[in-house]
Amino acid sequence: MEKEGLTYAIACAIHGRTAPDAGLGASGHTRYASNACNAEEVAELFCASGIRRPVADTERIARMLAHANAIVTARDGGRLVGLLRALTDYSYCCYISDIAVDRTYQRMGIGKRLLELLRHELGEDEVQYVLTSAPGAVGFYEKLGFERADKAFVIRRKRNT
Numbered sequence: 001m002e003k004e005g006l007t008y009a010i011a012c013a014i015h016g017r018t019a020p021d022a023g024l025g026a027s028g029h030t031r032y033a034s035n036a037c038n039a040e041e042v043a044e045l046f047c048a049s050g051i052r053r054p055v056a057d058t059e060r061i062a063r064m065l066a067h068a069n070a071i072v073t074a075r076d077g078g079r080l081v082g083l084l085r086a087l088t089d090y091s092y093c094c095y096i097s098d099i100a101v102d103r104t105y106q107r108m109g110i111g112k113r114l115l116e117l118l119r120h121e122l123g124e125d126e127v128q129y130v131l132t133s134a135p136g137a138v139g140f141y142e143k144l145g146f147e148r149a150d151k152a153f154v155i156r157r158k159r160n161t
Contacts, residue, residue: 006081006110010072010117011036036071038062041080049100052134068097070121072114074105081105084114094122096131115144 039062046053046061054060064085065071074082082101088094096118101110119129132154133141142148 005076007075008072008113008117009036009075010070010121012070012121036073037065037080037083039065042083045080045083045100045102046098048102048104049106050103051098051100053098053100064097070094070118072117074101074110074114076105082110082114084111084118086118088122088127090122091126092128094118094127094129096129099131111140112144 039058042061042065043053043055043058046055067087068085069088069090070084070086072082072084072086073080082105083098084096085098086094086096096115099111099114101114115129129146130149130152131141131146132152138148
């Protein structure tokens with residue numbers, strides 16, 4: 001059951017600039033802003049969600065946020081409780097880098113709603129959504145309509161923390 005009082009926002013950028021006139025969706029709920037969230041609160045959310053990210057390196061997290069094309073947030077009051085971060089060309093492919101929800105807010109539909117907002121903004125006719133999943137989240141993504149892909153390839157980063 002979804003918690004009442006949560007607010008959601010989506011920030012989309014084209015070529016690194018926020019784009020209030022980008023025409024990316026007609027949701028009426030879109031807020032284009034470069035300050036959707038900051039590195040410190042995202043690091044706290046990553047810790048609270050259990051997602052494995054470089055939480056001690058807020059400079060790196062700041063770069064992760066700055067170079068994302070789409071950031072969707074969920075807040076309870078002013079507190080960041082959910083985040084979706086994506087890279088996209090807005091026309092063919094969207095790679096979802098992170099979906100993180102604070103453990104105390106999980107199983108309330110927040111992750112599902114973050115994804116719904118992104119899909120509403122980018123559309124579903126032309127854009128394909130891709131992500132990699134932690135083993136424990138595979139079932140969650142399957143419930144949301146993702147299919148397992150057996151032809152994906154990865155070159156692992158040398159520094160994971």
